[in-house]
Amino acid sequence: MADNNSLIGGGVSSLPFTDRIIIVQILVIIFLFINFLLIITFFQKECFYTSTRYILFAITLFSDSLILFVTNILLILTYLEFTLQVWICIILSASMILFNIVTPVTLTAMTLERYVAICMPLRHAELCSTRSTMHFILIIHGLSSVPCIVILSTVFASASLSFYTQHRLCAMASLMLYRWQDHVRSAVLQFYFLITVIIILFSYVKIIKVAKAASGEDKKSSWKGLRTVILHGFQLLLCLIQMWTPFIEAAAFQIDFMLFIDFRYSNYVLFSLTPRCLSPLIYGLRDETFFHALKTFAFFGSYKINI
Numbered sequence: 001m002a003d004n005n006s007l008i009g010g011g012v013s014s015l016p017f018t019d020r021i022i023i024v025q026i027l028v029i030i031f032l033f034i035n036f037l038l039i040i041t042f043f044q045k046e047c048f049y050t051s052t053r054y055i056l057f058a059i060t061l062f063s064d065s066l067i068l069f070v071t072n073i074l075l076i077l078t079y080l081e082f083t084l085q086v087w088i089c090i091i092l093s094a095s096m097i098l099f100n101i102v103t104p105v106t107l108t109a110m111t112l113e114r115y116v117a118i119c120m121p122l123r124h125a126e127l128c129s130t131r132s133t134m135h136f137i138l139i140i141h142g143l144s145s146v147p148c149i150v151i152l153s154t155v156f157a158s159a160s161l162s163f164y165t166q167h168r169l170c171a172m173a174s175l176m177l178y179r180w181q182d183h184v185r186s187a188v189l190q191f192y193f194l195i196t197v198i199i200i201l202f203s204y205v206k207i208i209k210v211a212k213a214a215s216g217e218d219k220k221s222s223w224k225g226l227r228t229v230i231l232h233g234f235q236l237l238l239c240l241i242q243m244w245t246p247f248i249e250a251a252a253f254q255i256d257f258m259l260f261i262d263f264r265y266s267n268y269v270l271f272s273l274t275p276r277c278l279s280p281l282i283y284g285l286r287d288e289t290f291f292h293a294l295k296t297f298a299f300f301g302s303y304k305i306n307i
Helices: 004-014 019-042 052-079 086-119 121-127 130-158 161-165 179-213 216-255 257-285 288-298
Strands: none
Touching (some): 019 052, 052 130, 052 257, 086 121, 086 179, 179 216
């Protein structure tokens, strides 16, 4: 089968900047602006940048913003049929792989933090100290770099030196020269998401047991933590589906090219943009402390509340 990337270039020549691309640009700008406000708000209060849950939240904001920015640029370049040298594409792809993994791994760490806070409250201060959080961040990025190293190693092991100077539309599909490379990439990513799903389910079961047994304010806090875990699980589900979208798009192309274009656009909006807009919802708007701080910043201090 021909490379998906080259197929896109041939078909998009009849699809200049359509309404679809304009809609995507509007959505990306809105999400980046919201993330920017949330990041600025994070640095406004000491209680945020000294708390594990908010530090991890900021990590997801940074990684999501970078992914949105890079993927949007590559989407525009694809529609313009603008090619890049392969070595530049490898650098961009490395950052995309890394931060695509950073988000779900960080979400998993945030779920574990909620589990410790609700199920092990006496040890929360010890396990989730600022110093421990710095170690968590190093572990998160270390674990997230493993798939990047493995996937790009398959490229380096298969490509000749002349390959790196070729001009291609930038996408991971254009770097996968052999089918076994796709299998390796899929296996590594699915393994990571399997682990995250197991952790989410484990935390869900433990928290729901505590929520049923709790009373008063503890019960309210437990159920709120449970809803947060459920939202994290939904985010991870969307991220998991995103890993399968290249295979869905390849099957759609065999049926009809316009169906393939429709799937590619829908997959980008549903499984790339949507998970990235859920993080601001979960911690930026649902969290009362952060939401009040955000309103204070957004209204230039005219909205006051003691945090």
